Amino acid sequence: MPAITVKNLSKRYGSLQAVDNISFEIERGEIFGFLGPNGAGKTTTLEIMEGLRKGDEGTILIDGKQLSRDYQEIKEIIGVQLQSTSIYNKIKVWEALKLFGSYYRHSLSLEHMLDLLSLQEKRNSYVERLSGGQQQRLSLGLALINDPRIIFLDEPSAGIDPQARHNLWAIIRQMKEENRTVVLTTHYMEEAQELCDRVAIMDKGRIIDMDAPQTLIRKQNLKSSIQFLVSDHLDISSLKNLEGVCDLKIVNKNATLFSDHPVKTLSSLMDLSRKKSFRVDQIVLKEPNLEDLFLELTGRGLRE
Amino acid sequence: MKVLMNQVLIEMKLFYREPISVFWTFVFPAVLMIMIGWFFEGNVTQTKLYILDEDQSNKSSQLIDLLKEASELKVKVLERKEFESKKKDNRGELILFIHKGFQEKINSKQTGELTFYHNLAYGRSGESGIAVFYQLLPSLVRKLTRYSVPLNIQKVNLGEKGKLLRYIDFLCPGIIAMSVMSTSLFGVGIAITSYREKGQLRRFALTPLRKPVFILAHIIHRYFVVLLQALSLILLAYMFFDLKFYGSIFSFLIVITVGLVTFISMGFMVASRARKSETAAAIANLLFFPMLLLGGVYFPLDNIPEVFRPAVKLLPLANLTETLRQVIFYGQPFYQLTDEILAQLAVMLVCFAVSVKAFRWE
Ligand SMILES: Nc1ncnc2c1ncn2[C@@H]1O[C@H](COP(=O)(O)OP(=O)(O)OP(=O)(O)O)[C@@H](O)[C@H]1O
Ligand SMILES: [Mg+2]
Numbered sequence: 252m253p254a255i256t257v258k259n260l261s262k263r264y265g266s267l268q269a270v271d272n273i274s275f276e277i278e279r280g281e282i283f284g285f286l287g288p289n290g291a292g293k294t295t296t297l298e299i300m301e302g303l304r305k306g307d308e309g310t311i312l313i314d315g316k317q318l319s320r321d322y323q324e325i326k327e328i329i330g331v332q333l334q335s336t337s338i339y340n341k342i343k344v345w346e347a348l349k350l351f352g353s354y355y356r357h358s359l360s361l362e363h364m365l366d367l368l369s370l371q372e373k374r375n376s377y378v379e380r381l382s383g384g385q386q387q388r389l390s391l392g393l394a395l396i397n398d399p400r401i402i403f404l405d406e407p408s409a410g411i412d413p414q415a416r417h418n419l420w421a422i423i424r425q426m427k428e429e430n431r432t433v434v435l436t437t438h439y440m441e442e443a444q445e446l447c448d449r450v451a452i453m454d455k456g457r458i459i460d461m462d463a464p465q466t467l468i469r470k471q472n473l474k475s476s477i478q479f480l481v482s483d484h485l486d487i488s489s490l491k492n493l494e495g496v497c498d499l500k501i502v503n504k505n506a507t508l509f510s511d512h513p514v515k516t517l518s519s520l521m522d523l524s525r526k527k528s529f530r531v532d533q534i535v536l537k538e539p540n541l542e543d544l545f546l547e548l549t550g551r552g553l554r555e
Numbered sequence: 556m557k558v559l560m561n562q563v564l565i566e567m568k569l570f571y572r573e574p575i576s577v578f579w580t581f582v583f584p585a586v587l588m589i590m591i592g593w594f595f596e597g598n599v600t601q602t603k604l605y606i607l608d609e610d611q612s613n614k615s616s617q618l619i620d621l622l623k624e625a626s627e628l629k630v631k632v633l634e635r636k637e638f639e640s641k642k643k644d645n646r647g648e649l650i651l652f653i654h655k656g657f658q659e660k661i662n663s664k665q666t667g668e669l670t671f672y673h674n675l676a677y678g679r680s681g682e683s684g685i686a687v688f689y690q691l692l693p694s695l696v697r698k699l700t701r702y703s704v705p706l707n708i709q710k711v712n713l714g715e716k717g718k719l720l721r722y723i724d725f726l727c728p729g730i731i732a733m734s735v736m737s738t739s740l741f742g743v744g745i746a747i748t749s750y751r752e753k754g755q756l757r758r759f760a761l762t763p764l765r766k767p768v769f770i771l772a773h774i775i776h777r778y779f780v781v782l783l784q785a786l787s788l789i790l791l792a793y794m795f796f797d798l799k800f801y802g803s804i805f806s807f808l809i810v811i812t813v814g815l816v817t818f819i820s821m822g823f824m825v826a827s828r829a830r831k832s833e834t835a836a837a838i839a840n841l842l843f844f845p846m847l848l849l850g851g852v853y854f855p856l857d858n859i860p861e862v863f864r865p866a867v868k869l870l871p872l873a874n875l876t877e878t879l880r881q882v883i884f885y886g887q888p889f890y891q892l893t894d895e896i897l898a899q900l901a902v903m904l905v906c907f908a909v910s911v912k913a914f915r916w917e
Pocket of ligand 1: 264267287288290291292293294295
């Protein structure tokens with residue numbers, strides 16, 4: 252039984268179709284990511300799955316239970332970090348964790364949470380006095396306090412520093428190891444590629460593709476690129492005939508080769524430079540990523 | 556149960572961490588009461604004088620005309636039926652009874668008989684009316700009788716001896732009722748909507764916390780806050796104005812508890828759906844002002860037409876004001892006030908039910 256089943260979900264705000272007939276399943280122990288530009292409908296989709304908003308149409312099963320019918324039970328096993336969480340201003344960090352823990356039949360200890368979130372020093376601070384990243388960590392804490400089986404994280408890495416992000420990634424991987432299910436949204440390609448078993452690419456309320464990141468990239472037959480600086484007196488046609496090259500672009504002295512076999516292309520490029528004795532500087536090899544994929548799929552950048 | 560206790564505790568902590576709400580709850584009503592108390596202390600208004608003329612003669616109507624000329628008195632002539640009810644349900648009005656045969660006796664150089672009904676429980680107004688009468692007496696006698704025949708004047712006390720209801724004794728229960736109503740209605744109403752406005756309730760919707768528990772926790776927390784306010788106002792009136800407290804503390808607690816919880820539930824009802832604090836404030840005002848005007852806080856409700864009176868007395872503010880007065884000043888035990896208490900409980904239950912039904916987290 253999948254952890255989450257969504258069938259034909261739609262949601263409209265006035266004339267805007269925020270979610271447009273989407274269906275998918277998320278397996279137990281999977282880390283599933285939603286990618287898409289602002290306004291794509293990621294948050295709306297997540298919040299409908301969390302029971303916070305009502306969809307117009309469609310059915311949702313969480314852990315095999317009907318969301319609309321067994322919501323009170325489902326609440327016990329899900330953990331949610333909202334895109335922006337605000338709780339009482341004048342509540343202290345430890346009080347907030349304790350309070351939210353008290354709502355559940357089963358919850359984790361305060362000390363464990365403070366350690367996990369690296370918020371020990373801030374335990375006595377008012378929530379309103381926390382920095383943005385610290386608040387983000389606290390809201391992650393509120394999501395995990397009930398030791399949930401299914402975890403929804405809406406842009407969990409927004410606004411946190413690199414160290415905290417690695418901490419977050421470690422926590423998410425730990426969750427997977429414990430066979431928990433994590434559903435997240437992100438704007439960071441590395442994050443999705445690094446963490447997610449599968450991603451759904453959303454645009455204008457629709458899922459335009461959904462698979463493991465590498466598979467998606469392979470399916471779209473995206474090319475790796477090799478960028479370098481060249482000297483003036485270079486015969487362009489000789490580059491074109493290098494092994495694996497399918498396209499090339501030269502702007503001023505910046506050359507970009509697109510290749511199916513970047514390693515082979517690279518070594519033949521080196522050979523060529525030795526033979527014809529011209530210099531190749533500042534070589535950068537770029538594997539195709541989700542950003543490119545998105546560009547390919549929609550013709551627009553992800554952060555537009 | 557543990558969840559409820561926890562929630563109450565947190566709400567209390569949050570409240571005391573906001574100095575501004577503490578100010579509005581405790582300092583402002585106290586200042587208001589002291590100001591109003593001082594303002595009205597010793598403020599003598601025209602004394603009402605009701606007259607029943609049994610004689611219906613030239614002399615008696617001459618007396619009435621003479622009394623009407625006195626600027627300190629506001630004279631109203633009663634019918635027999637009105638007289639009986641004023642005598643029975645006396646609120647400190649002074650009544651002059653002109654006996655039958657008044658003119659005959661004066662003309663035959665005997666003493667004309669007059670009786671004053673006053674009410675020592677409402678002391679001052681009646682006493683001052685009689686005092687005015689005695690000041691006028693020589694000229695009255697001169698004008699009424701050419702022979703300076705003295706009048707036989709009797710005084711009958713309608714109220715309990717020794718209890719003087721001063722204005723502050725009248726005012727204090729009203730001020731307390733009004734303060735608790737406004738802190739409940741506006742305090743709860745605006746606090747909850749502003750939480751909602753800032754999206755601070757949204758996170759709760761995702762937890763197993765149930766709405767009735769959340770609402771109940773808030774009511775309990777507010778109850779203690781507002782009870783403290785009521786007690787501090789009583790204490791203040793006691794210290795500054797020597798408020799007389801004849802009732803039992805227990806009855807007082809019962810009456811005030813029922814009233815408080817009613818107003819707090821009403822505050823919750825106001826806040827249950829409003830998305831903006833302005834909306835909540837507007838609704839609260841809509842409830843507040845009619846209840847204040849018809850609440851019997853500053854003046855008795857006796858001037859309201861008889862037909863409306865029972866309905867008006869069931870308005871929660873009028874109800875609380877009156878029951879507090881009955882308990883504090885007249886020393887009534889709570890079980891003599893069951894009708895009022897039940898009426899209040901009914902309003903409370905309706906407000907609570909509506910709150911639970913209508914409440915939304917965002
Ligand atoms: N409560 C609402 N009322 C009306 N429109 C809404 C509401 N919530 C969201 N929308 C609209 O629905 C669309 C999808 O919004 P959503 O928040 O799901 O996007 P998102 O993919 O999470 O974007 P982001 O990356 O910026 O978080 C947007 O155009 C947004 O303006
Ligand atoms: Mg979003």
